[in-house]
Amino acid sequence: MARTLGDVILSVESISLAFGGVKALTDISFDVREHEIRAIIGPNGAGKSSMLNVINGVYVPQAGKVTLRGRTFSHMEPHEVALAGIARTFQSLALFKGMSVLDNIMTGRNLRMKSGLLAQALRLGPAEREEIEHRRVCERIIDFLEIQAYRKVPVGRLPYGLQKRVDLGRALAMEPSILLLDEPMAGMNTEEKQDMSRFVLDVNDEFGTTIVLIEHDMGVVMDISDRVVVLDYGRKIGDGPPDEVRANEEVIRAYLGTSH
């Protein structure tokens, strides 16, 4: 994959995170370049999800800092992270189960809605136009993810693979500049994994979205990522293009050696 990557858009420096006496992350640093697909891999319990939750603002690290487009912060609230243009999906589905597919995706537009409450409730002119505009964006995403047939179905009734797509759709509706994906292929069969890989590549390609991807399954990740960070027991043991990481002795010992 000969692609030219942009400038560094997001970087984490010397992040350490502990829960009580348990060290989840120790002194982790890496950067993410614009338009790239950046993977974070590692065995179970390596601290991948913790890393994502630090970037997302859910966990506050004891040490280290996150820099987003030159702005450094030690902690942002999750909704501030969303405002800054970072969207995410969840490993264990966190959808709004009682709401329809369309409504779920529409929540991704909430931040951009400007009309007042009363205007929305009564469907006054400008509010109506705004709603239609947002609806159009959501319909494009629904088409893109090929879930047209389910737009009115409550999400809780959809099969797992489709719920994962809705989760992605909700994140895309925010039109994020960075998309964090937490094990998007977990629990999927081969066909579903291929579909999801295609969606991830298309998002990256068509919208130019920078993607940070956590995966347990090495095969898929190696195929679609530009650069890979490898974590093991909360430490970084490898960082580089897929081929380089694949050849790294420590990675082979820690990861491939034990689980394959």
Added chain:
Amino acid sequence: MNARNLPVTLLLALLAVGMVLPLFQAGTATGFWLEVLIGGLMAGVLYALVALGFVLIFKASGVFNFAQGAMVLFAALSLARLSEVMPLWLAFVLSALIMVAFAWLVERLVLRRLVNQEGVTLLMATLGIAFFLDGFGQTIWGSEIYRIDLGLSKEPMLVLQSVFQGGLLLNRDDILAAVIATLLVLLLALFFQKTATGRALRAVADDHQAAQSVGIPLSTIWVIVWSVAGFVALVAGMVWGSKLGVQFSLQETALRALPVVILGGFTSVPGAIIGGLIIGVGEKMAEVFLSPILVRAFDLAGGGIENWFAYVLALLFLLVRPEGLFGERHIDRV
């Protein structure tokens, strides 16, 4: 039919039969039975309004708000005392603003600091808020019985004289209460289903973490939901206070909303309304028709079924369907 539904179906059928049976009892006029039914429905509407406040807060924040009854009393007191010195509509607007300020304070001083604590901790916190609000309400508004005058004639209306012997006696304030409650429920439905804020509230109710990830700030949502619950409390307090007078016992009656939410389900808005109506009608019917039979049969000292009927019914529901009629069933993976 699902075998799990059998006990609850039986229980509901038994209730329905018990309510209709007096019609066939010798000496019960149809008009009188209807009056009891309507009286029960009116009480039920008020229970439903308080229960609605419980459900809104429980859905959005998982907090079991013990202070909902105290909020009804406090809102009613504010409205009653303010309306003594200004027109009713202005007093209503000011009281609504007071409830919003209260919601903001609760979020700032209590919820924000207790986020992610155990449910019991939050319950104790709302218990504290309830007692504070009771006392503080008396401190600033006084502890007498106050009136809220909606400007209606207290003279009951006699309707349907041609259909039943003796006709039907209806209170004007009861009818107004039903109209106001219906409007409020419609307003809430519109708010929740048609506005972006409503969508955000539903999103938070479903999943906190996911809601935050799309940029919904939890603290703002909590202020909004407590404000809405405060507004519902104000409407309930106004209707109730105009009927019975604003006094401390309002808060006890408001606790009747507990059995209502057990019946309807903690997370269901329709459940709060239907549960409220079932309990309202059930306890009135039991008091009027069942009580005399029991007193005669067992030579008891008095009735008083109205005071415990709702709680016994809730207990039975806990045994056969702990999640309530419309609540979400929790299945934990072991």
